[in-house]
Amino acid sequence: MNERVELLCQLQTMLGEEKVVADPDILEKYARDETPDIVALPEIVVRPETVADVSLTLSFCSKHALPITPRGAGTGVTAGAVPVVGGIVLSLERFNRILEIDTDNMIAIVEPGVITSEIQKAVAAYGLMYPPDPASLDICSIGGNVAENAGGPRAVKYGTTKDYILGLEFVLPDGSVMQSGGKIVKNAAGYNLIGILLGSEGTLAVITKIFLRLIPAPAVTRDILIPFDSIDQAMESVCRLLQHRIVPATIEFMEEEALQLVHRHLHHAIPFPDAGAHLLLQLDGASDDIVAQDMKLLSEQIHADPEHFYIAVTPSQRERLWEARRSIREAIRNESPLFLAEDCVVPRSRIASFVKAVKHYCMQHELRSVMFGHAGDGNVHIDILKGDREMKTWENLVPQIKRAIYHEALSCGGTITGEHGIGYLRRNYLSMALDPAQIELMRRIKRAFDPQGILNPGKVFPEQ
């Protein structure tokens, strides 16, 4: 305890009292992210305001071999921002400025603490778009998006966060500040450090500035809900669409149980509640004519009755259409506050067989499952409900369920997570996806950035 007071005083002297806190009420807020059930109190929280603050804090931690966990908005679901070994939480919440929107070069320069949807709104005012749209976009921060390489429904057409990062300023655990890339869209000078930092889950460096590539915003978007008799039919249509040069901005799917659950939850009718599966598509383009063209091509390729397409044009129609998709998690929580949320990825053509195999497993083990996700890129969200099982039974069951689902995804040629990352929650499952030599290579890369292992310890790598 004395040691902690000592460290606190030193940090406060260095950075200013107001930026360094050890008040238990405040610490409590930094003890968790959106991952259910994983809580660990930090000893100290640092809220830096400048890159110099970040650098000083990190070199201080290096000097004293103190663990330090960087934190964005705390919306992660694999406990990546939870200080599982204690130590310091470095919250980037005050790095919350959009520094520049350069319309000539279509680049935004932002600090990592800015909320993703705020960036989208700010650039929309100039007719520009930052496409990645994770479900949490109204509450997550762009720094966290970089750390997790966040995806979202629009990934089908527009890709994920990694496709929009042109430059990063970052601080190494030893306190050195550097920048890779910048206002340039090509760069062949030295190794692609941006590449390795993307999705590194706060274990390699602390990001302090981000150069985002923007694109012209589509002038016209049209949302279409299409019911299918079965998940097979829905997925065949997805492959056919893409092969026929129709690339919607989003292709979301919901299977039968997801539809029924939401239907019960909402207390009012959703469109086509009795379907075997829904596809929710968004077409977009530079003009009405262009989108109408795509719509025509789409109708020709979808083997479903065009009478049953629900097309949203007005905002309220659009809202009605997306309501079911957006309400899934709430509907699940309503029936079972505890549930397992997985986000495996498989080749697009294997979604239907993967979903059916997981359903079969769940039926055999009397588990309720709800599946939905990004049909265009093979990313399937699988939520398994605890229901009224005893807590002890559930806790014993979870590792078995995880292994079964991961095994199925891997045997389809996929992997164990497409968006949410490994974090703390999945670290002991990483070796299902990667062989020991590859994990060892990643450990060596970790040491190249963080030789003392002080940055976000306990994450990504399996316990040894």
Add this chain to the structure above:
Amino acid sequence: MNERVELLCQLQTMLGEEKVVADPDILEKYARDETPDIVALPEIVVRPETVADVSLTLSFCSKHALPITPRGAGTGVTAGAVPVVGGIVLSLERFNRILEIDTDNMIAIVEPGVITSEIQKAVAAYGLMYPPDPASLDICSIGGNVAENAGGPRAVKYGTTKDYILGLEFVLPDGSVMQSGGKIVKNAAGYNLIGILLGSEGTLAVITKIFLRLIPAPAVTRDILIPFDSIDQAMESVCRLLQHRIVPATIEFMEEEALQLVHRHLHHAIPFPDAGAHLLLQLDGASDDIVAQDMKLLSEQIHADPEHFYIAVTPSQRERLWEARRSIREAIRNESPLFLAEDCVVPRSRIASFVKAVKHYCMQHELRSVMFGHAGDGNVHIDILKGDREMKTWENLVPQIKRAIYHEALSCGGTITGEHGIGYLRRNYLSMALDPAQIELMRRIKRAFDPQGILNPGKVFPEQ
């Protein structure tokens, strides 16, 4: 010499005689790439046929601490494939098979030695496209494209090689074989190894299999040549187009001296030879209507006389239109076999001022310069002609010219190379672009992959 014979025998015993050669006539072919004036004979050339061959060769080199230089098609222009410290050249030329074209998932699996345009032709048969189109696409290999993160004119709309790599199988210097990614478009399991391998110029691992993301091929393309009075006018139009939601597949530019040089060289008229600058655009889309829409929007935004647009529809018209752009290098070689070829990158909005600053420098130093390149992504090719200068004078001049050009690019917020990489040629200039701490971090990453430093030594990093 005895030692070399000994190694040769051991390698031949291990791999089979036919795959290991030390015949001077054959070695000679592996002593250079497309970089003028840099030649170094390897002691032995290994031409593996299987991943096991690659693994055996690398672990043999590790055991004997032998330098080994991986080689694709040898079309690089920074001497990246030249064995500057001797040792073994590992040529991937026999890894030349397209293993699979998976139309459902729109993914191709290829070996690294396949020629890029062969992949494009093979997937075109299925209505699919592999977009990256480096100028050398008919002679370069896809493995080299990955090692250099190759770009090309279509990067404006479609990005560079890095945007299409979903998976890599690779071999570390110690011989261990691993795969990162695969037939999946999202992957959050562990570090993004693909990211750091892209553009690593053969210094981290040897790539043996590549999973390529394909996209639906546009059904319609239309090429348009537009003359401008000045480079300023041309570049203003580029910014305006992009901001108005018109994203052509390519936006190439040629400045006055490039146009005049080509005009003289071709012995027949090129369109608009007296212009101050040309823009060469390609619009593409899923249908005639969609492209016509874009064409209409484009005409509204370009501040040039639409009477003077040269629009190519037939293949022969298209050929006439691209002829000037494609003939630049040949025209330069014709006037000056020796020339300096740089490929700086600057923010798009700074192209005009960068070109003018370099022109000014060249005028002051009585140097002939020719500039052209990718206006949409700020990548400027700058060729400086030796002309009839004495060789000695030229050799003394080159480092000064390089420094002046790089300095200008960096002060515009750009960097020293956008496509060609650092290789051997630019290694002592890397420290102009990156500070010592960042280069040191890259050295640590290098050691994480290649602790003995046997893989492609003498490249990327400055001499110490």
